Amino acid sequence: MQHTAFKHLTALSIGALIAFSSQAVAQSATTDTKEHKHSHAHDHKKAEPKLIDESKVQARALTDWENDWQSVYPFLQDGTLDPVLEHKAKSGKKTAEEYRAYYETGFKTDVDRIQIAGDTVAFFKDGKPVQGTYQADGYEILTYKSGNQGIRFVYEKSGGDAAAPQYIQFSDHEMVPTKVDHYHLYWGDDRAALLEEVTNWPTYFPAAWSGADIVENMTSH
Numbered sequence: 001m002q003h004t005a006f007k008h009l010t011a012l013s014i015g016a017l018i019a020f021s022s023q024a025v026a027q028s029a030t031t032d033t034k035e036h037k038h039s040h041a042h043d044h045k046k047a048e049p050k051l052i053d054e055s056k057v058q059a060r061a062l063t064d065w066e067n068d069w070q071s072v073y074p075f076l077q078d079g080t081l082d083p084v085l086e087h088k089a090k091s092g093k094k095t096a097e098e099y100r101a102y103y104e105t106g107f108k109t110d111v112d113r114i115q116i117a118g119d120t121v122a123f124f125k126d127g128k129p130v131q132g133t134y135q136a137d138g139y140e141i142l143t144y145k146s147g148n149q150g151i152r153f154v155y156e157k158s159g160g161d162a163a164a165p166q167y168i169q170f171s172d173h174e175m176v177p178t179k180v181d182h183y184h185l186y187w188g189d190d191r192a193a194l195l196e197e198v199t200n201w202p203t204y205f206p207a208a209w210s211g212a213d214i215v216e217n218m219t220s221h
Contacts, residue, residue, distance in 0.1 A: 132160030
């Protein structure tokens with residue numbers, strides 16, 4: 001499963017799920033056609049890191065994620081997401097196969113379905129659920145190795161099945177109350193250890209969506 005770690009991040013939706021550094025390269029060139037001399041000015045600049053303004057962060061209720069959700073991992077395994085990998089390879093820094101390996105690690109999970117209703121979260125493995133009730137336990141702003149920051153909203157179990165994780169942490173690229181169309185989820189019994197996890201970020205889309213719907217969403221970014 002995905003019960004490993006990262007408190008003051010130096011390592012990502014996780015996924016994952018789910019933020020990374022980019023580099024902007026600006027080039028200008030002038031040419032003297034008479035003397036066949038070329039003058040090139042290169043300005044290599046690193047993009048400013050994406051930081052979170054904590055004054056704008058607002059508490060979020062678990063109902064922000066209320067829905068019936070499906071893991072995207074099976075769609076990666078059966079080839080449905082191949083167009084997504086090819087799309088990313090056209091503009092990204094990896095080949096389609098390298099993106100496949102990246103998402104294989106990121107999306108991997110044995111929890112293929114999650115249902116969230118009120119303060120109750122049910123986790124399904126092979127069709128069998130375990131569930132817990134959860135209450136808000138604040139949020140954490142994480143700083144990644146790239147310098148970018150991300151935020152996780154944390155919830156602690158207050159009741160339910162013993163097998164249900166003690167903590168769940170949502171990352172969905174939002175920092176105020178809002179409904180979302182997907183999210184990265186981290187879960188386990190060690191709050192601090194979960195914050196260290198940046199390579200495995202199980203990702204969930206609405207259960208009502210088809211594979212084509214998910215592909216369209218992922219290629220529109």
